[in-house]
Amino acid sequence: MLAGGRPLAVRVVELAAALGHTLAEPLVALTDLPAFDTSAMDGWAVAGPGPWHEVGRVLAGERAGPLADGTAVVIATGAQLPPGATGVLRREHGRLDRGLLRGSALVPGQDVRPRGQECRRAEELLPAGRVVTPAVLGLAAAAGHDRLSVHRRPTVELLVLGDELLDCGPPRPGLVRDALGPLLPPWLAAAGAELIARRHVRDEFGLLRDAVRRSPADLVVTTGGTAAGPVDFLHRALAAAGARLLVDGVAVRPGHPMLLAELPDGRHLVGLPGNPLAAVAGAVTLALPLLAALSGRPAPAHRIEPVGVALPGHPSDTRLLPVVRTGGGVAPLAFDGPAMLRGLALAEALAVVPPGGLPVGGRVELLDVP
Template structure:
């Protein structure tokens, strides 16, 4: 299947699967807003001082009448009066501006200014950032720490978000080590550490991660009984002597939606629909090939299930010629330079050294992209 078509099929597989829930602010991080975030109050809710200094009324000099700290409300000021005020404190009624501390000279109950205080000087007026009921963020925005801060500042204790799709990661292969230095015939598992934080950033909730030996029955049962919305497997997608994934899917009653994609690396990736509306994405075992499978099949499906709109396309100029595959799309780790993007070495299917330095994956069409040509860019983990 062509690469672009495979991404569309994966996105369509997640359509209509998200569900809105109401959660406390702390539980909303990593979710996606299911409805617009509207302000429950004006921000700020009252006129506040933007500086430490004095709130003054009218032209100076001013008679000092007291102090207003944050969390307090002072009495009204008459012309010619001033009160010491802290940053963030409510401006007293009648105040016309704030004189910064470094610009004032208080002595014997009088305050004199070293420079004029025009109306509104260093005052944050009520509603400067937003008005009550104003839409602050649209639905579909991922909930980041900054979104939490904005929600809290505007009066929210809870948010309506899309439920995070659950993922179980099955790492396949007898040759994999989860710790230590690789030995004869054995290799370290790179995808177990790489994939979970990337999936979480895509809005998923990882509910399980386990190693499954090269055994048909074990794999069949792991797929059949997984409670996750998306089962993500690494390895076993080709036709080797211990590549049991296709047989396990057939035994579990799955329906293949994508079985191989015209992309390098990663062409033996697959997407299947499991009974009960669940899905499985089978990634190749080679690390960079698995990354290609993740951006092609797993992320579009997860974004749709978590309620996130498709990421806007990014394009860049190729600083040098980007070699391609004669017939397939090629995903190439690249970095930005003043002249455009340039490819990185160590970009073989089993290599991660180039990816670790990459700022994006360039989508190189069949036949390659000449210097000065435009290529699509995909985010990297």
């Protein structure tokens, strides 16, 4: 886990409000599921071997009395099975003949969902750390929950730095479109973040210093300004804010000027390079793992897969390379320069290529592309 990356506070919230949060406790069944024997089909609940005398009906939400041997009741899917019933005869398999219900022979328990088939009361259904998806909400409701214990979602402010960035229209002489402003927020949200603001900050030291100091977010993510250029003020701004650098450059291409800092009040800042693919490298290796830790989620999974086409490497640094899967293993994509996103848009993963590259038949670690 990253330094300082401890899960945020636990809160108990209504089911609908839990969506997108992370379970702080295991999800435990408050009831058997199903809570009682139910019919899996429309038809008749029958007792004993046929033929049977039809004596009534039971619908979903109703509770029927016991069935005597040789009798049947019309039953709807999901209705509680009457005591004494031996099974359910499907509607298409039965027929009424002079007051008697006749049908094919039944196996005991046929077309019945027995009590506890899915789970038993007090059984753990999901572990802590699971993201609350719509399916998790449905399972929690079925298991009897009205509220869930979840970790607070970490708040994030995205500061997009640079006087050269445009918010709309095609690039113009000296000006380029901001690609990271649209790209990063969905990734951050998918990692558990609550994005509270996305702001463009001009290349002025005082503006950046104040933006870092005054941000209320648990995590500040910046794009650009991490290197040593004439208007790269992020290091100075962090020093002015009393921040402690935890990561200050890495031996990875693209993305080597990325940084991670801890502010005096315990908040964090991830500085991403301004080049789009370099920023992506910093996002998947620093920002997203930190957000997972703050959200109480497991660290993003890494996989090892075979190399189908030789993966070119950097002479001395690790390289993150957009790749796709082929029948013979992963293969590199073109347009993989630090300022390019075309390869990433086609990529299924980022390959972690050691210095010098990897030959066909080797094995490579893959990072998911959110």
